[in-house]
Amino acid sequence: MATTAITPDAPKAPKTNHIGLQVLDYRGGKTTLCAGCGHNAISERIIDAFYEMGIEPERVMKMSGIGCSSKSPAYFMSRSFSFNTVHGRMPSVATGALLANKTMRSLGVSGDGDTASIGMGQFVHMIRRNVPILYIIEDNGVYGLTKGQFSATADIGSKLKTGVINDLPAIDTCALAIQLGATFVARSFSGDKKQLLAILKAAIAHNGTVVIDVISPCVTFNDHEGSTRSYKYMQEHDVPIAETGFVPSFEDIAVEYDPGTTVNVRMHDGSQLRLKKLQEDYDPTSRTKAIEALMEHGERGEVLTGVFYVETDKPSFTELLNLVDEPLATLPEERVRPAKSVLDDVMQRLM
Amino acid sequence: MATQDVAVAAGHDRPAESGSTANAIPPGKKINDLSIQIATVNGSGSQSANSVLLRSIFGMGIPVSGKNLFPSNIAGLPTWYTIRASKDGYVARKKEIDVVIAMNAETAQEDVKSLRAGAAAIYEESYQLSQLRDDVAFYPVPFDKLIAGVCPEAKLRKLVKNMIYVGVAAWLLEMPLTVVEPALRKQFAKKQKAADLNWGAVQAGFEYAQTNFTKKDPFVLEPMNETAGKIIIDGNAAAGLGCVFAGCTVVMWYPITPSTSLVEAFIDYAKKFRIEADGKATFAIVQAEDELAAIGGVLGAGWAGARAMTATSGPGISLMAEFSGLGYYAELPGVIFDVQRGGPSTGMPTRNQQADLLACSFLSHGDTKHVLLIPGSVKECYEMAIAAFDLAEVLQTPIFVMSDLDLGMNNWMSEPFVYPEKPMDRGRVLTAEQLTELGGFARYKDTDGSGIGSRTLPGTNHPQAAYFTRGTSHNEKTAYSERPDDYINNVERLNRKWETARTLVPRPEVVQTGKAKVGLIAFGSTDFALRESRDQVRNEYGLETDYLRLKAFPFTRETVDFIAAHDRVYVVEQNRDAQMLSLLKLDIPAELIVKLRSIRHFSGIPIDARSITDELVMQEGL
Numbered sequence: 001m002a003t004t005a006i007t008p009d010a011p012k013a014p015k016t017n018h019i020g021l022q023v024l025d026y027r028g029g030k031t032t033l034c035a036g037c038g039h040n041a042i043s044e045r046i047i048d049a050f051y052e053m054g055i056e057p058e059r060v061m062k063m064s065g066i067g068c069s070s071k072s073p074a075y076f077m078s079r080s081f082s083f084n085t086v087h088g089r090m091p092s093v094a095t096g097a098l099l100a101n102k103t104m105r106s107l108g109v110s111g112d113g114d115t116a117s118i119g120m121g122q123f124v125h126m127i128r129r130n131v132p133i134l135y136i137i138e139d140n141g142v143y144g145l146t147k148g149q150f151s152a153t154a155d156i157g158s159k160l161k162t163g164v165i166n167d168l169p170a171i172d173t174c175a176l177a178i179q180l181g182a183t184f185v186a187r188s189f190s191g192d193k194k195q196l197l198a199i200l201k202a203a204i205a206h207n208g209t210v211v212i213d214v215i216s217p218c219v220t221f222n223d224h225e226g227s228t229r230s231y232k233y234m235q236e237h238d239v240p241i242a243e244t245g246f247v248p249s250f251e252d253i254a255v256e257y258d259p260g261t262t263v264n265v266r267m268h269d270g271s272q273l274r275l276k277k278l279q280e281d282y283d284p285t286s287r288t289k290a291i292e293a294l295m296e297h298g299e300r301g302e303v304l305t306g307v308f309y310v311e312t313d314k315p316s317f318t319e320l321l322n323l324v325d326e327p328l329a330t331l332p333e334e335r336v337r338p339a340k341s342v343l344d345d346v347m348q349r350l351m
Numbered sequence: 352m353a354t355q356d357v358a359v360a361a362g363h364d365r366p367a368e369s370g371s372t373a374n375a376i377p378p379g380k381k382i383n384d385l386s387i388q389i390a391t392v393n394g395s396g397s398q399s400a401n402s403v404l405l406r407s408i409f410g411m412g413i414p415v416s417g418k419n420l421f422p423s424n425i426a427g428l429p430t431w432y433t434i435r436a437s438k439d440g441y442v443a444r445k446k447e448i449d450v451v452i453a454m455n456a457e458t459a460q461e462d463v464k465s466l467r468a469g470a471a472a473i474y475e476e477s478y479q480l481s482q483l484r485d486d487v488a489f490y491p492v493p494f495d496k497l498i499a500g501v502c503p504e505a506k507l508r509k510l511v512k513n514m515i516y517v518g519v520a521a522w523l524l525e526m527p528l529t530v531v532e533p534a535l536r537k538q539f540a541k542k543q544k545a546a547d548l549n550w551g552a553v554q555a556g557f558e559y560a561q562t563n564f565t566k567k568d569p570f571v572l573e574p575m576n577e578t579a580g581k582i583i584i585d586g587n588a589a590a591g592l593g594c595v596f597a598g599c600t601v602v603m604w605y606p607i608t609p610s611t612s613l614v615e616a617f618i619d620y621a622k623k624f625r626i627e628a629d630g631k632a633t634f635a636i637v638q639a640e641d642e643l644a645a646i647g648g649v650l651g652a653g654w655a656g657a658r659a660m661t662a663t664s665g666p667g668i669s670l671m672a673e674f675s676g677l678g679y680y681a682e683l684p685g686v687i688f689d690v691q692r693g694g695p696s697t698g699m700p701t702r703n704q705q706a707d708l709l710a711c712s713f714l715s716h717g718d719t720k721h722v723l724l725i726p727g728s729v730k731e732c733y734e735m736a737i738a739a740f741d742l743a744e745v746l747q748t749p750i751f752v753m754s755d756l757d758l759g760m761n762n763w764m765s766e767p768f769v770y771p772e773k774p775m776d777r778g779r780v781l782t783a784e785q786l787t788e789l790g791g792f793a794r795y796k797d798t799d800g801s802g803i804g805s806r807t808l809p810g811t812n813h814p815q816a817a818y819f820t821r822g823t824s825h826n827e828k829t830a831y832s833e834r835p836d837d838y839i840n841n842v843e844r845l846n847r848k849w850e851t852a853r854t855l856v857p858r859p860e861v862v863q864t865g866k867a868k869v870g871l872i873a874f875g876s877t878d879f880a881l882r883e884s885r886d887q888v889r890n891e892y893g894l895e896t897d898y899l900r901l902k903a904f905p906f907t908r909e910t911v912d913f914i915a916a917h918d919r920v921y922v923v924e925q926n927r928d929a930q931m932l933s934l935l936k937l938d939i940p941a942e943l944i945v946k947l948r949s950i951r952h953f954s955g956i957p958i959d960a961r962s963i964t965d966e967l968v969m970q971e972g973l
Binding site for chain 1: 592595624656
């Protein structure tokens with residue numbers, strides 16, 4: 001059986017995707033982030049992923065908090081509805097928007113400060129509810145807009161440009177997300193185009209909370225010797241847990257794989273996530289193994305990347321609420337305002 | 352008056368105030384004009400008995416109101432329930448207590464000592480209160496002995512015991528048991544066994560009183576016809592019901608006293624009336640992790656086109672500050688009910704105040720201001736709930752509905768609520784077809800001088816439908832901009848929208864004869880006491896007053912005219928700092944400010960007419 005070419009190379013960049021849109025239709029405004037910022041690369045991969053998956057941009061709500069990361073939704077998919085909210089509280093706004101219209105897709109872009117410090121409360125409760133959102137943490141270990149203070153994901157012993165050493169342990173957002181019951185948890189690196197794109201496409205195919213922590217070096221404040229979030233550090237310490245491949249549901253291609261070395265996950269929309277094991281004991285359906293792997297590699301100073309955990313059959317939050325099929329936001333008056341006889345009856349009972 | 356209230360609150364946190372008019376009640380009958388205070392221990396199950404008593408008086412056709420004066424505690428602390436019956440229709444708290452039912456050993460002595468001369472006291476025999484005074488009619492009842500006779504199951508006795516005082520009170524006040532029984536059966540509608548057991552206790556109390564007592568006080572109730580066709584409901588249930596009929600579809604909330612029962616009422620009604628034939632809901636309710644998430648969810652839902660609300664109280668309001676500013680600046684609809692309680696900080700969670708006015712008016716940093724609706728009755732809790740959702744969507748901004756604990760958690764008599772005549776107004780929302788016609792749109796462009804732009808909803812199927820919503824400074828087309836002209840254009844437009852709001856909010860209720868030199872301004876639950884106080888100052892001091900009841904902020908022309916038309920205008924409110932008066936000062940012409948006077952009541956106990964009258968008379972030098 002063929003075990004290579006899990007993601008077949010595209011014959012040539014097609015002019016349009018399977019819903020007839022060009023990649024241009026997924027572009028956004030010009031970035032105002034620093035040249036070389038990892039976040040720009042992530043924006044590019046988001047454009048690629050939504051384009052290649054053939055998602056109508058008008059069906060997407062781009063949600064973000066505050067910080068460099070949270071500005072980036074302005075730089076991709078201008079035809080999507082965007083909401084740059086307040087610091088650390090994007091999950092609640094995204095949740096409310098999805099309650100109003102559960103037929104929309106939600107893409108959340110956050111940072112390590114926005115998620116792991118000020119936003120920790122909303123982050124954990126979003127996960128606990130399994131809100132159907134693709135939540136990306138653009139993780140550079142520092143506060144960029146305020147010029148380079150450590151964030152809560154910075155590794156212990158990591159050094160700031162000014163020489164200050166971080167003496168507090170990092171919060172591992174992936175291990176935390178897995179523990180809290182997130183149904184799709186991955187880590188990637190903004191510099192790993194292929195892996196990040198494959199993970200994003202699988203995430204788009206998922207129903208439920210997706211947490212992707214993307215290590216995204218800050219070229220201005222955290223790319224120096226002594227930083228554990230620099231390009232150099234990542235190039236030396238990135239350890240993929242598996243090779244990530246993705247076969248979308250709409251591509252009529254049967255790609256063989258070896259069940260002995262590759263885990264095949266059938267996603268909510270019928271797509272297939274192909275994960276070729278690169279580490280022993282890899283099992284993306286086991287929470288405990290995923291957390292164990294994260295802790296073990298973390299202790300060795302390595303940055304484990306890839307899809308750590310996937311659970312495809314847990315109902316999402318909007319499914320749990322037993323809502324009518326149509327968006328609540330636009331239900332006609334006769335369906336949301338009970339008849340006069342109902343009020344009269346209530347009044348009668350109160351007499 | 353303010354000083355006296357503080358003293359009362361600091362003394363023993365007691366609702367019963369002996370007051371300055373503690374004269375002996377003249378002999379003879381006093382018909383349909385009394386207050387009953389029932390002193391119990393929190394958690395002793397007195398609520399059913401009190402409700403039966405209230406509903407029995409209501410059933411006799413006598414205007415009545417009930418108030419729970421309770422501690423922030425689940426069980427064990429003293430709690431009082433006051434009932435007021437008034438042939439004149441006065442339903443505010445009465446300062447003087449006419450009949451006390453003392454069921455709490457810890458407070459019984461104080462409960463009796465604070466009575467005015469001529470009052471009546473029903474109490475547990477073993478408390479031995481009769482030697483305390485000789486100017487009060489005492490009715491000692493052996494509750495434990497009586498309950499043992501009617502309730503064989505010992506563990507139920509504690510719950511049923513209270514129903515005995517209903518029977519004793521019925522005898523004392525000459526209420527026929529034929530009105531008590533239907534009230535009791537209604538209370539235990541679906542629990543036949545409980546109804547029978549409790550009815551037995553009522554009868555036992557009545558019979559004991561009939562056999563052992565001679566009536567020594569003047570208080571009696573006689574049937575009237577003043578409650579026919581009226582309902583009894585609390586303001587929170589009324590507001591929850593209003594939200595159901597307003598077409599509210601998303602609720603995100605965090606429990607906090609005294610607002611919790613508003614959302615719980617919404618949940619109950621929505622489950623009954625907003626589930627479709629296939630069992631699916633036309634509403635989503637999320638108990639959030641905190642108030643920040645609650646309002647975040649409301650604004651997210653409003654942005655995406657839903658009618659969304661949350662309900663909270665003081666501390667929750669403080670937590671909602673940052674998001675409220677986003678709602679104002681990014682122009683997001685949403686409805687926030689603030690059922691006000693005693694502040695500052697955690698304050699008095701179960702006590703009444705109107706002290707969040709300034710906080711809500713300007714909630715958040717920067718030049719932020721919000722539209723407030725201020726219901727003054729349970730009927731308005733219902734009506735303003737409906738109005739709030741229309742206003743939120745028309746004005747594209749958060750609307751605060753300023754209820755309070757007294758209104759929200761107490762039972763009030765009301766005319767039945769009226770079905771909304773007007774269809775829902777969803778505001779300016781562009782469809783894909785309209786976008787094609789217009790060739791696109793600028794979200795924050797003022798096309799007609801109203802200051803209100805047009806929005807699209809996420810999912811609108813048009814390549815030019817999307818826009819970028821942000822709390823950062825933006826131009827008409829939602830792009831980030833720090834250009835001075837863009838910034839000024841935007842915030843000046845928000846001010847024009849504020850002026851539009853002024854034309855859309857409910858107008859005040861004005862009672863003006865054209866002769867009075869003194870005007871009174873009040874709002875919210877103060878209305879009940881104020882109406883009664885106007886009668887007192889007229890009847891007792893010959894002072895005619897005009898009255899304006901505010902229903903909203905920003906203020907409207909009527910308020911300015913009213914102040915201008917009087918020599919002195921007293922703003923009566925339930926907070927220490929004269930918050931409404933301060934708001935008025937910001938909004939009215941400078942030359943009118945000197946006319947404003949202040950009457951405040953902030954002990955946490957609901958305001959009463961006598962306190963207003965005493966203070967007004969003093970300030971007027973009468």
